[in-house]
Amino acid sequence: MSIAVTILGNSSAKPTASGHPSAQVVNVNEQYFLVDAGEGVQRQMARRGISALKLRAVFISHLHGDHMYGLFPLLSTLGLYGRRTPLRIYAPRPFGEMLECFLRLCETNLPYTPEWVEVDTTKHQIIFENDSTEVWSLPLRHRIPTAGYLFRQKEPALNVKKYAIERYDLSVKQIVDAKRGEDIVLESGEVLSNDVITYRPYATLSYAYCSDTNYSARLARMVEGVDVLYHEATYAADMRKTAKERGHSTTEDAAKVAKMAGVGRLLIGHFSSRYKDLSLLLDEARATFPATDIAREGETFLIEPKPHKE
Amino acid sequence: MSIAVTILGNSSAKPTASGHPSAQVVNVNEQYFLVDAGEGVQRQMARRGISALKLRAVFISHLHGDHMYGLFPLLSTLGLYGRRTPLRIYAPRPFGEMLECFLRLCETNLPYTPEWVEVDTTKHQIIFENDSTEVWSLPLRHRIPTAGYLFRQKEPALNVKKYAIERYDLSVKQIVDAKRGEDIVLESGEVLSNDVITYRPYATLSYAYCSDTNYSARLARMVEGVDVLYHEATYAADMRKTAKERGHSTTEDAAKVAKMAGVGRLLIGHFSSRYKDLSLLLDEARATFPATDIAREGETFLIEPKPHKE
Numbered sequence: 001m002s003i004a005v006t007i008l009g010n011s012s013a014k015p016t017a018s019g020h021p022s023a024q025v026v027n028v029n030e031q032y033f034l035v036d037a038g039e040g041v042q043r044q045m046a047r048r049g050i051s052a053l054k055l056r057a058v059f060i061s062h063l064h065g066d067h068m069y070g071l072f073p074l075l076s077t078l079g080l081y082g083r084r085t086p087l088r089i090y091a092p093r094p095f096g097e098m099l100e101c102f103l104r105l106c107e108t109n110l111p112y113t114p115e116w117v118e119v120d121t122t123k124h125q126i127i128f129e130n131d132s133t134e135v136w137s138l139p140l141r142h143r144i145p146t147a148g149y150l151f152r153q154k155e156p157a158l159n160v161k162k163y164a165i166e167r168y169d170l171s172v173k174q175i176v177d178a179k180r181g182e183d184i185v186l187e188s189g190e191v192l193s194n195d196v197i198t199y200r201p202y203a204t205l206s207y208a209y210c211s212d213t214n215y216s217a218r219l220a221r222m223v224e225g226v227d228v229l230y231h232e233a234t235y236a237a238d239m240r241k242t243a244k245e246r247g248h249s250t251t252e253d254a255a256k257v258a259k260m261a262g263v264g265r266l267l268i269g270h271f272s273s274r275y276k277d278l279s280l281l282l283d284e285a286r287a288t289f290p291a292t293d294i295a296r297e298g299e300t301f302l303i304e305p306k307p308h309k310e
Numbered sequence: 311m312s313i314a315v316t317i318l319g320n321s322s323a324k325p326t327a328s329g330h331p332s333a334q335v336v337n338v339n340e341q342y343f344l345v346d347a348g349e350g351v352q353r354q355m356a357r358r359g360i361s362a363l364k365l366r367a368v369f370i371s372h373l374h375g376d377h378m379y380g381l382f383p384l385l386s387t388l389g390l391y392g393r394r395t396p397l398r399i400y401a402p403r404p405f406g407e408m409l410e411c412f413l414r415l416c417e418t419n420l421p422y423t424p425e426w427v428e429v430d431t432t433k434h435q436i437i438f439e440n441d442s443t444e445v446w447s448l449p450l451r452h453r454i455p456t457a458g459y460l461f462r463q464k465e466p467a468l469n470v471k472k473y474a475i476e477r478y479d480l481s482v483k484q485i486v487d488a489k490r491g492e493d494i495v496l497e498s499g500e501v502l503s504n505d506v507i508t509y510r511p512y513a514t515l516s517y518a519y520c521s522d523t524n525y526s527a528r529l530a531r532m533v534e535g536v537d538v539l540y541h542e543a544t545y546a547a548d549m550r551k552t553a554k555e556r557g558h559s560t561t562e563d564a565a566k567v568a569k570m571a572g573v574g575r576l577l578i579g580h581f582s583s584r585y586k587d588l589s590l591l592l593d594e595a596r597a598t599f600p601a602t603d604i605a606r607e608g609e610t611f612l613i614e615p616k617p618h619k620e
Contacts, residue, residue, distance in 0.1 A: 014390055015383075017356040039383045040350045048329040065416060073325075073349045075381040081323055094415055101411035103405055106375060286366040 001132075003028050003151065003205045003303040005228065007295045008044035010269040012234050013066040017040075019297050021066035021210060022270060024230070025050055028133045028151050033210050034058045034074075035149055041070030042077050048298065057128060059135065060091035061211060062121075063098070065117055072102050079110040087111040090128065090135075092121050092145040121145040138222050140213035142247040148210035150223060156201050192193035200240050202305035208263075211270050214244060214255035220260035224275035227303045229263040230295055231268035237284050239272075251281050255288035269295035311442075313338050313461065313515045313613040315538065317605045318354035320579040322544050323508040325349075329607050331376035332521060332580060333539070335360050338443045338461050344368045344384075345459055345519050349540050351380030358608065361568060363391055367438060369445065370401035371521060372431075372456035373408070389420040390546040396423040400438065400445075402431050402455040405535035431455040434532050447533050450523035452557040458520035460533060468509050474507035512615035518573075521580050525563035537613045540605055542580035547594050549582075561591050565598035579605035596610050 002263070004027040009020030021038025025045065032054040034041070045052055052074060060068050068209035071089070078087065089095065096116045103110070119127060122145075138148030160178045164170065172282050176186050184192040208223040211232035223229055234248035243250045249257075251268065258266035266289050268281065275281060278294055285292040295301075314337040319330030331348025335355065342364040344351070348444060355362055362384060381399070390396065397403065400434070406426045413420070428435060429447050432455075438445035441464070448458035470488045474480065484494050494502040495545050518533040520540035522557065533539055544558035553560045559567075561578065568576035578601050588604055595602040 013387075014350050015356060015387055017353065020353070039380070040353065042325050043327065043330070043350065046325060063416070065383055069379075069383040069386075070349070073375055076375040076379075077323075098415050100413070101408070101415070105408050105411070106373070230448055 001029050001153065001156065001202060001205075001305055003153070003207050004226070004300050005267075005303070006048055006050065006300040007208055007232070007267075007269070007297050008041055008048065009038045010295050010297050011038075011066070012270050013064065015271040016273050020044055021060075021069075024295075025068060026151055026207060026209070027152060028207075030131060031104065031130075033135070033151070036061055036067045036081070036211070037071035037074060038066050039069040042074040044297075045240055048300075052078055053083060055087065058087065058089045058091075059149045059209075060089065061067050061140070061148060061209070062092060062093065062142060062144055063095060064144065064212070067211075072106065075102070075110070075114050076107055078112065079107060083112040086252050088116050088117050088128075090117045090119050090149075092119050092147060100142040119147050121147040136222075138208065138210060138219060140210060140219065141216050142212045142214070146212060146247075148208060148213070148219070148223075150208045150226065152205065152206040155204055158194075158198040159201050160198050164192065168192065169195075170261075193309075205303045205305060207303060208304045210257075214247055215249055215256065217260065220257045223257070223261045223263065225262055227264040228267060228301060229258050229261065229265070230267045230269065231257055233268035233281060233285060234270050234272050236281055237274070251284035252288055255262075255285040255292060258289040258292070264291065265301075266292040267295040267301065268292060311339050311463065311466065311512060311515075311615055313463070313517050313537070314610055315517055315540070315577075315613070316358055316360065316610045317577075317607050318351055319348045320346075320607050321376070322580050323374065324583040326583050329448040330354055332371075333380060334519065334605075336461055336486070336517060336519070338463060338517075341366045341440075341443060343445070343461070346371055346521070347379075347384060348376050348379035349379040350491075352384040354607075358610075364390055364394060365397065368397065368401075369429075369459045369519075369549070370399065370405065371450070371458060371519070372452060373405060374454065374522070377521075377574045381401070382465075384606050385412070385424050386417055387432045388422065389417060393422040396425050398425050398427055399439075400427045400429050400459075402429050402457060410473060411579065420504065429457050431457040446532075448518065448520060448529060450520060450529065451526050452522045452524070456522060456557075458518060458529070458535065459517065459521070460518045463514040464514040465514055467509040468504075469511050470508050478502065478507075500546075514616060515613045517613060520556055524539055524557055525559055525566065527567075527570065530567045533567070533571045533573065535572055537574040538577060538611060539568050539571065539575070540579065541567055543578035543591060543595060544580050544582050545552070545590055546585070561594035562598060565595040565602060566598040568572065574601065575611075576601060576602040577605040577611065578618050 008023040011019040022036040022043040053057045136150040140146040206226040231254035233251045233254040235243040318333040321329040332346040335350040415547040446460040450456040541564035543561045543564040545553040
C-alpha cells in the first residue's frame with residue numbers, strides 16, 4: 001500500500017534536447033494516475049514500462065502547452081489500443097472546448113469516452129474519491145487558473161490487536177465488530193474500548209503536486225504534513241522578481257513552503273532551461289529545507305508506509 | 311546547393327519506446343522545410359541541432375495524429391522564441407479548423423501568424439515556389455485525404471564556357487547576355503548559339519516524400535527520376551491484404567514504385583510497431599530495388615549535385 005511517483009518530465013516551457021516537459025505518473029495502491037501530460041508523455045510512459053492502458057484518471061494542472069500537449073496523442077493511442085472504459089480527465093476550463101475540438105476534428109471514432117471533469121481552481125476540495133484514495137484540488141497562483149493535486153490514502157481498516165484476542169478469548173463476531181470500530185462488551189460486563197484493542201495496520205501516505213505557482217502560504221497550510229511535496233522551482237533565488245512576475249517560484253519559495261508545511265520530503269522541478277547545472281538550485285533549496293531532492297526525469301520516488309506497532 | 315533530409319521520426323501510429331512518429335526536415339539550398347510533425351518533433355529538432363527558428367514552411371501530409379501532433383507544441387515554442395515572420399503551413403482540410411481551435415484556446419497571443427495554405431490532395435501541382443525551389447503536391451491513396459511532397463531545385467543560372475570567352479574574346483556585356491540565354495552576334499557577323507557557349511553548373515536535385523499511401527502507379531509517374539524517394543513501407547510483403555485495407559504499402563509496393571519511377575535511391579519507413587528487426591523489410595525491398603535503405607531516425611541523407619563538365 002505505497003505511493004510511487006514516476007517523473008516522466010520535468011522541464012519548463014522552452015523545450016530542451018535533454019528533457020521532457022511536465023508529466024508524472026502517481027501510483028496509489030496500484031491505481032495509476034497521470035498528473036500533467038507534457039509533449040511526449042506516452043513515449044515516456046512506454047520507456048518507463050508503464051502501460052497507458054492502466055491509467056485510471058488524468059489530472060491536468062493548467063492549460064499551458066508544456067503541461068498538456070501530450071494528452072491528445074495519448075488519448076488517440078488509447079483508442080488504437082482498444083480502450084473501452086471511459087477515462088476521466090480532471091482539468092480547469094476551457095479544457096472541455098479543447099476536448100470537443102479534438103473529438104470533432106481528430107478522433108471521431110474513439111472506442112471509449114474521454115470525460116472531462118471541471119476542476120474549480122479556487123477551491124481546496126475532494127475531487128476524486130474511492131475506497132482507498134482521495135484526491136484534493138490545491139488552488140495555485142499562476143498566470144492562468146491552475147490547480148495542484150493532493151493524493152491521500154484513506155485510513156486502512158482497523159486490525160484487532162493479537163494480545164486482546166488471546167487475553168479476552170474474543171469470538172469471530174466480536175472481532176468483526178471491533179474491526180467495524182465498535183466497543184466490545186465481555187460476558188463479565190467489562191467494556192473494551194475500541195481504541196484500546198484495535199490499531200491501524202499502517203499510517204496513510206500522501207503526495208502533493210504543485211506546479212506552476214507563485215509562493216503561497218495558503219498552499220503550505222493545505223499540504224501540511226504530506227509525506228512528499230513536489231513544488232516547482234523554476235528559478236534560482238536571485239530571480240525572485242522574474243519568478244513573481246511570471247507566476248513561478250524560486251528554490252527558496254519551494255523550500256519555504258515545505259518547511260512551513262512540515263512535509264517529509266521536498267522534490268523540486270520545472271527548472272528554467274537556462275540552468276544547465278542543477279546543483280546550485282538544489283543547494284539553495286536545501287539551505288532552507290535539507291530533505292530536498294531534484295525530481296529527475298526517469299526516477300521513481302517510492303513513499304512507503306511505516307508499519308504501526310500493535 | 312544540395313538537399314539534405316534529416317529523419318526526425320519514422321514510426322507508424324502506435325508509439326514505441328524506441329522511435330518517434332513521422333517527421334523530417336528537408337533542407338533545400340539552406341532553406342529548412344518541415345515535412346510532417348509527429349509528436350516530439352521540436353525536441354527531435356533540438357537533438358539534431360536544427361533550430362526551429364530556421365523553418366521556412368511546414369508541409370503536413372494528412373491529419374492523422376502520428377503525422378501532426380507535434381506541430382502545435384512547435385508553434386507555441388516559436389512564439390516563446392519570439393518569431394515574428396509568418397509561418398506557412400501546407401496541409402489538407404480541415405487543418406484550418408484545428409488551427410483556429412489552437413489559436414483560440416491555446417495561444418491567443420502568438421507574436422507571429424501561422425498561415426494555413428490548403429493543399430488539394432487530388433492534384434499534382436506546384437504549391438510552393440521561389441527563386442531556387444519548387445514544391446509539388448503528390449496525390450496519395452490513404453484512408454483520408456493525403457498528399458506527398460516533391461521538392462525540386464530549379465535550374466541554376468547559366469554559366470558561359472571559359473573556352474568561348476577566351477576564343478571569341480567576349481565582352482562583359484556579351485557574357486551577361488549569354489548568361490541570360492541570348493545568342494551572341496560577333497563583330498564578324500558570326501552567331502554563337504547560346505547552347506554551344508553556355509552550360510548549367512550543376513544538375514538540379516529532387517526529393518519526394520510519400521507517406522501514407524497504398525501502392526500507386528500514378529504516383530510512380532509523378533516521381534519519375536527523382537534523386538531520392540521516401541516511400542512508406544508499413545508492412546512486410548506477406549501483409550499485402552492488411553496494407554491494402556488500411557491505406558498503406560508493403561516493402562514490395564514501395565520498391566515497385568521506386569523501380570517504375572527509376573529513382574536514384576529509395577528510403578523506406580513508417581514501419582508497423584510489430585517489426586523489431588527491420589532487416590527482413592530491407593531485404594524484401596532490395597530484392598526489387600537494390601538501392602534501398604532504411605530511413606533511420608536521426609540520420610541525415612545528403613543528396614549532392616554532380617558538377618557538370620563544361
